[in-house]
Amino acid sequence: MMPTDVMARASVSFSSLGFAPSTTIPPGDAAAAAAAPTPSSFSSKGRLALRSALEQFGFAVVTDVVPEDVLRHWESLWAADLMSIVDKTASDPAAVATLSQDPIARWPLDQLSLGHKFATEYGLPQGRLAWAVRRSAEVKHVFANLFDTSDLCVSTDNVFFNNRALPGDSTDHERRNELWPHADQNVHDLPAGVWEVYQGVMYLWPANVDSSATVVMPGSHMQTFSDLMADVDRWRSKGHFCKLPKSQLGAFAAAAGRVPVPRGGLLLWNSRTIHQGWSNGPRLAVPVCFEPKSRRDESALARKRDCVLTGMPTTHWASLGLCHHLPVDASARGAVDGLALNTAAHLHTGGTLPEDINELL
Numbered sequence: 001m002m003p004t005d006v007m008a009r010a011s012v013s014f015s016s017l018g019f020a021p022s023t024t025i026p027p028g029d030a031a032a033a034a035a036a037p038t039p040s041s042f043s044s045k046g047r048l049a050l051r052s053a054l055e056q057f058g059f060a061v062v063t064d065v066v067p068e069d070v071l072r073h074w075e076s077l078w079a080a081d082l083m084s085i086v087d088k089t090a091s092d093p094a095a096v097a098t099l100s101q102d103p104i105a106r107w108p109l110d111q112l113s114l115g116h117k118f119a120t121e122y123g124l125p126q127g128r129l130a131w132a133v134r135r136s137a138e139v140k141h142v143f144a145n146l147f148d149t150s151d152l153c154v155s156t157d158n159v160f161f162n163n164r165a166l167p168g169d170s171t172d173h174e175r176r177n178e179l180w181p182h183a184d185q186n187v188h189d190l191p192a193g194v195w196e197v198y199q200g201v202m203y204l205w206p207a208n209v210d211s212s213a214t215v216v217m218p219g220s221h222m223q224t225f226s227d228l229m230a231d232v233d234r235w236r237s238k239g240h241f242c243k244l245p246k247s248q249l250g251a252f253a254a255a256a257g258r259v260p261v262p263r264g265g266l267l268l269w270n271s272r273t274i275h276q277g278w279s280n281g282p283r284l285a286v287p288v289c290f291e292p293k294s295r296r297d298e299s300a301l302a303r304k305r306d307c308v309l310t311g312m313p314t315t316h317w318a319s320l321g322l323c324h325h326l327p328v329d330a331s332a333r334g335a336v337d338g339l340a341l342n343t344a345a346h347l348h349t350g351g352t353l354p355e356d357i358n359e360l361l
């Protein structure tokens with residue numbers, strides 16, 4: 001885990017960010033997108049603390065971004081998303097009834113995978129939960145503090161979901177994970193390669209020693225990232241997913257740590273910071289990234305609209321509208337007796353592009 005002294009300095013409370021209560025909108029309300037926080041409502045103390053944590057460590061945790069009732073509402077939206085992809089006419093009514101008692105806990109993830117690593121399929125990246133988080137005025141306010149503007153567009157990445165409990169007998173040091181540390185920025189891919197971009201993950205369930213989490217290497221957005229980018233031949237004509245070479249894995253493992261995030265907290269990191277996911281134990285979290293709209297061109301907007309309408313994810317880049325095609329986990333498709341699935345979670349919009357979603361793209 002990340003050392004506690006680093007965490008103490010990398011944590012900022014949401015209440016210090018000067019959120020104006022008049023902009024609080026009930027979750028999922030279509031008016032949330034329009035209720036943009038204004039720079040005048042920012043508190044300079046909180047903003048400075050957030051920016052200096054990001055500058056020093058390349059990551060920060062904003063705590064208590066949304067209250068418990070909102071979190072419970074968001075969980076209910078995830079349950080609705082899961083039930084929405086069950087094809088009721090092709091499924092056994094008894095299996096549907098059992099699942100519907102508690103879809104989040106009972107979803108048979110080993111047999112009915114929702115995609116590759118994350119919930120990438122069945123329209124879930126454009127589902128109810130994902131859009132409730134993207135519509136949250138509080139989440140947007142955090143990013144507005146970073147960019148000094150509320151004229152922001154949002155990314156539409158995959159949802160992170162794992163309902164598998166850890167094996168009761170495993171202790172933390174025995175748990176193993178694949179190493180895939182990377183930066184999500186490439187300075188040789190211009191102009192985006194030199195923009196400031198902050199990736200975010202809104203944690204509905206806490207990240208702790210017994211859960212899945214995000215791993216970051218503190219401070220790696222500086223020298224480690226520059227060293228990675230020094231190999232011009234390797235990165236020229238490549239995209240923004242830049243993996244650390246094998247020779248650096250030992251250094252990464254020694255310096256990196258899983259970031260504990262309380263329920264309702266927003267983890268942020270610089271796209272240059274070397275990071276990866278750690279998949280061991282439960283997780284319900286939504287990646288969210290806002291960037292200034294001024295960066296986003298018409299073709300990116302068209303791709304983003306298309307993703308919303310077809311249920312596909314984009315990468316975390318809000319400005320680029322890059323479709324996030326991940327390999328499909330075909331072996332785990334529809335293998336449970338009695339449950340058949342549909343790509344349908346994105347149809348909560350009625351197959352149209354609501355004005356407030358369009359406004360956020």
Ligand SMILES: O=C(O)CCC(=O)C(=O)O
Nearest residue numbers: 184213214275276277278
């Ligand atoms: O699983 C995570 O928290 C991180 C995933 C990741 O590396 C990314 O979104 O770039």
